Amino acid sequence: MYATYWNLKKMPFENTPDPHFLYRSPQHEEALARMLYAIRYRKGGGLVTGVFGCGKTILVQAILDEIKQDRYKTAIVNNPQLDYAELLRAIVRSLKAIELPQKKTELSADYLLEVLNQILLNNMRDGKETVIIIDEAHIIQDERVFEELRLLLNFQLRERFLLTLLLLGQPELKQKIEDNKQLEQRIAVKANLQPLDLENTKRYIDHRLAVAGQTEQIFSDGAIGLIQENSGGIPRRINNLCDICLLNGSDKKVSLIDEEIVTQVAEYESS
């Protein structure tokens, strides 16, 4: 463990979606603001796309952090590799509002839709907003599921959406949604997360180190340049590289991670 050597209170580059570590790059900030706008102003649907490891799941945690007051009832579905009825069941369970019958046969999609409608109306009556978040939504293969998600957004009362549906996934999700024009029209707010450029990679690394308790420079500017190049600016890959660099640096008892260490680590990692 290198934390003591580098004077860190926590491990700085863990690949966990801990929102305390969230670095608000201009695009993460924009994506967060847009999704919160969709939720707070009841815009219906929101979409966040981005390549693997660029920060979609940590963004979900940041959204949840912002809306954790009682006013919001949220359902999170992380593995939408489900057929429509299963997806509905996962949503209803996640909203934890109603005990569902045990028997699968009693859980038809129509029944579940009715239950969900009731939950939405109850939430509204209690002054609560319902937010449904589907992460990894690009996994959804069956077009009918998208069609049914559109139906969810049809739950409206006097021109007011009864729920906010946020979909997050890899870039191909955008096309899948565009293929269903009616669903697309109900997705009012969109954001796309790109890899970090050099300046934001530097700020990202500094930010994560600062959250872990270290504000002194640990990576030379040259090292950061190489990390950005080798990771393609993708946060998960930046984390992996920085983590091993800190480990190597502590083994070698250096006081600064330089280009030589990054080069060695990157070569090893890609071999």
Ligand SMILES: Nc1ncnc2c1ncn2[C@@H]1O[C@H](COP(=O)(O)OP(=O)(O)OP(=O)(O)O)[C@@H](O)[C@H]1O
């Ligand atoms: N803006 C950010 N600030 C701090 N850490 C981040 C940020 N973006 C990503 N990370 C880090 O990178 C890791 C990968 O990010 P995340 O899991 O959110 O990516 P993802 O887009 O959901 O990837 P996948 O498509 O594989 O599910 C996270 O665990 C987190 O540690």
Ligand SMILES: [Mg+2]
């Ligand atoms: Mg993810």
